[in-house]
Amino acid sequence: MRSKSIGLHILPLLRDMYETAIIFLYPAECRVCTEFLGATTIPYICNNCWQDIHYLEPPWCDICGTPSINGLCDPCATTPPRYGKLRSIAFYQTTLQQAIHFFKFEKKKAFAQHLIQLLNAHIPLDYSIPEYDFILPVPIHKKRLRERGFNQATLLANGIGKSEGVPVLTGTLIRHRHTQAQSGLDREARQKNLIGAFEIRNPRMLNGKRLLVIDDVFTTGATIREIVNELWTADPAEIDVLTLARRREL
Numbered sequence: 001m002r003s004k005s006i007g008l009h010i011l012p013l014l015r016d017m018y019e020t021a022i023i024f025l026y027p028a029e030c031r032v033c034t035e036f037l038g039a040t041t042i043p044y045i046c047n048n049c050w051q052d053i054h055y056l057e058p059p060w061c062d063i064c065g066t067p068s069i070n071g072l073c074d075p076c077a078t079t080p081p082r083y084g085k086l087r088s089i090a091f092y093q094t095t096l097q098q099a100i101h102f103f104k105f106e107k108k109k110a111f112a113q114h115l116i117q118l119l120n121a122h123i124p125l126d127y128s129i130p131e132y133d134f135i136l137p138v139p140i141h142k143k144r145l146r147e148r149g150f151n152q153a154t155l156l157a158n159g160i161g162k163s164e165g166v167p168v169l170t171g172t173l174i175r176h177r178h179t180q181a182q183s184g185l186d187r188e189a190r191q192k193n194l195i196g197a198f199e200i201r202n203p204r205m206l207n208g209k210r211l212l213v214i215d216d217v218f219t220t221g222a223t224i225r226e227i228v229n230e231l232w233t234a235d236p237a238e239i240d241v242l243t244l245a246r247r248r249e250l
């Protein structure tokens, strides 16, 4: 009995010593610039790197939001997408890429609050979120949802929906087919891979409504294209898209 109680006292002490040793051996460093992390308001990322995010600003293509000084970009001028407009807050690189990586792939769900804050603080001026009837996060398949534990787009959508007072629909647009991972596929294969992957439950709900689709990263646009095609079958009034980040090579 006596030895057990001594053991219980020693354990936290040993743990503290162990943690101190770990910190001494591996001082916490910023995951972006590898400098000593020091006091920081965002976990894993130093204040300098967090402030170094380059937000996208006009001039941009009126439709797809790609930086463009001549109004519409060439692809939108020749084959306009079926959404009204798409904007992203910043390019998917350095700090923001790392932040989305923690959140999504390292499953650090609590990191969502920092990304929501960032999204809310940088909503493009040509977007008036309260005017949308519904926000729809890009859905993930239930198998992926089980693996990850959350849908990153839903957490972002809930954050923006709450602050702007717009209802978020999570059960209306469904990803009912688990597709092969998109990375590693070329543009054409990505689009083919997604055909028929999404489905709308209760389409009448969307009829005549203004919809805002939210996602974390806009990559080649294949997913958004397929979702927008599917949403039009419900005959909404308008479909716009907002993503936190976009890949630069677009």
Ligand SMILES: [Zn+2]
Residues within 6 Å of the ligand: 030, 031, 032, 033, 034, 035, 045, 046, 047, 048, 049, 050
């Ligand atoms: Zn840093």
Ligand SMILES: [Zn+2]
Residues within 6 Å of the ligand: 061, 062, 063, 064, 065, 066, 072, 073, 074, 075, 076, 077
């Ligand atoms: Zn464009």
